[in-house]
Amino acid sequence: MPSVDPSSALVLFSGGQDSTTCLAWALSRYERVETIGFGYGQRHAVEMEVRDPVRRGLAGLSPDWARRLGPDHVVPLDVLGRVSVSALTADQPMGTRADGLPSTFVPGRNLVFLTFAAIVAFQRGIKRVVTGVCETDFSGYPDCRDDTVKALQVALNLGMEARLVLETPLMWIDKAETWQLAHDLGGGPLVDLVVADTHTCYVGDRSHRHDWGAGCGACDACRLRAAGWAKWKGLPTP
Secondary structure, eight states: OOOOEEEEEEEEOOOSHHHHHHHHHHHTTTTEEEEEEOOOOOOOOTHHHHHHHHHHHHHHTHHHHHHHHEEEEEOOHHHHHHHHOTTTSSSOOSSSSSSSBTTOTTTTTTHHHHHHHHHHHHHHHHEEEEOOOOOOSSOOOOSSSSSHHHHHHHHHHHTTTTEEEEEEETTTOHHHHHHHHHHHHHHHHHHHHHHOOOOOTHHHHOOOEETTTSSSSSSSHHHHHHHHHHHHHOOOOO
């Protein structure tokens, strides 16, 4: 087993706004940064297609980031989409379920993602696993909560006799502050990259362009992104 590099990170990277900001955050802090993505039968599978251009775009923003950015790992998890059916993995209407959770909630998704990411990090001697989950400004997913992440960190470290750290840089900030964080990390060029190249829309729409990026403009992901952009820019909330 490789020795653990204390200045290393593995970023859960979907190609969306939040994970791109997290990747820039990790690149600004750690000497060795790798990425991991998951194909799980998501309706917005186009997010997997934008990952490589976004990675290359980030590397082009800073020589240090280019030097620190390491390999990308893609894990096929189609079985998750088959056993955890939701509006993100099947042709179902978006909205609110009878139990109050969003219909886009994929039960177990972040638990599975973080577990597989921890396995890869453990095998590669990486100390930190970075994820863009957020409890402040989110769609209501219970597996994005701080308590969930902390509990899983304990379980993973006990189960693998490890000392991994699950990092959540966006946990306590809203979408407007996420836009500000991107600006703080990479200035206008990083914000422009997030707008032009990342993908967050749940229905996979890249045909409609807005000031805040591509998307349908109506799904929860688009509404959160648009509202955060408006708040950050001091514009009326859409």
